[in-house]
Amino acid sequence: MTLKLQMLGTGSAFAKQYYNNNALIYDNEFTLMVDCGITAPMALHQLGATFNDIDAVLITHIHGDHVGGLEELAFITKLQYQRKLPLYIGEALVQPLWENTLRGGMYQEGHITSLDDIFDVRPLKPGVKTDISAGLSVELIQTRHIPGKSSYSLYLNERIFYSADMVFDPALLRTLVQDRGCEVILHECQLQGPGEVHTTLEELLSLPENVKERTYLMHYGDNAKDFIGKTGPMEFLEQQRIYEL
Template sequence: MQSESQFKIIGCGNSESLSHFNNNALLACSAGNLMIDCGHTAKQALHQQGYSWSDIDAVYITHVHGDHVFGLERLAFESRFKLNTRPTLFLEPSLEVDLWEHTLKGSLGNINGERQKLTDYFDVKLISENSFRYGPHTIRSIPVDHAPDKAAFGILIDNYLFYSGDTKAIPEVINNLTFEIGFHDASIADASPVHAHFDALQAAYPSDVCKKLFLMSYEDNWQLANKDIRGVFAGLAYQGQMVALP
């Protein structure tokens, strides 16, 4: 039977990418469309995939960097003043202060001299115990290891699909997860102190785990590294890639 739920890659480039949009995704199911991150390229990337803001019912944020949250400003304004909607925002409590006080408030916090709150734009659902439900799906928020002293999360959907968000290699985490298909942050051509590198992933994870992983958040010039992706990993994620969820 064809699954009714799909996980879709909206963008798969690193923060500098001109070719692959921000590393954002979308879960489409009976409850609606849940974006996984909403970066500064989100509106254009969604448009290329046939979506507009009116199709976005909810957003989950992995961490507070521009390629993952700056699109929220546009979603907030257009939802409130153009669409008259208030999308759901699933948020880990540890991200709340950075997201509102230090990121969005400067733009969204004042309308005609009146102070605004995050809840004036979004139906904020703070996540309890790293888990929430969306439609028929159980989504676990998985703490990952991105930048020092910065909270960051991946997600695990129904013990079937793992999506790392931005992270370095996390063998102590990933080896304790059950999943069939994964999407994992990977620098390929360049080294970064806050992202997993292709070689580090290959060294840190068992080969059967690597074979389940599509690499994402890669550089525009990844081909320069001349790595044999398909021999080691499931492949490269690409914009529009869809995974049917059971």
């Protein structure tokens, strides 16, 4: 089943030339938004779309560039469109997303008191494949990012890896390609400096050729143009462009 991918943004957390690294995944008429950061409402608007065009949203982890637009999404869908969007989210993130991210702005006594009042919450267990639409399945793979903070990469349709923000995990990437039929890797990439909580370009360049040749780079900094031609066979994903996966 062919999916289409359109990145709302491809930038790292504090990039200014690129929007936050959030994605639209299209399964025919069905649209899944992967992450909804601070810039997502404006990025969507610039595509000529609204939150009413989204059928479901999935969150990888709780950082502003991945969840900072959720308050607007939830208010608009509830108040303007009278809808509760399905929210796919690792089960460990349900409570912190409400208590630590959304409650402050959205709590209204007797009206909005939990995540269930604003979303159709669909908790996901890592390692378990879940059908999201007729032609789109997702399995969460827990990957390391910030100590003590749960973060989940995605395995879509058992052939496309979409990394959350994550530290380099070459064993996972090799296993996905060798043992699990992974055809496409969409990977975050920190272009310079020590990775610490991210994966660096230098680390990705150390991967075997057969892994690199199916890898596309995202979540990159404002100086990405300086690295064109320096990423081996790995291409930068471009925001707003539509890719067939």
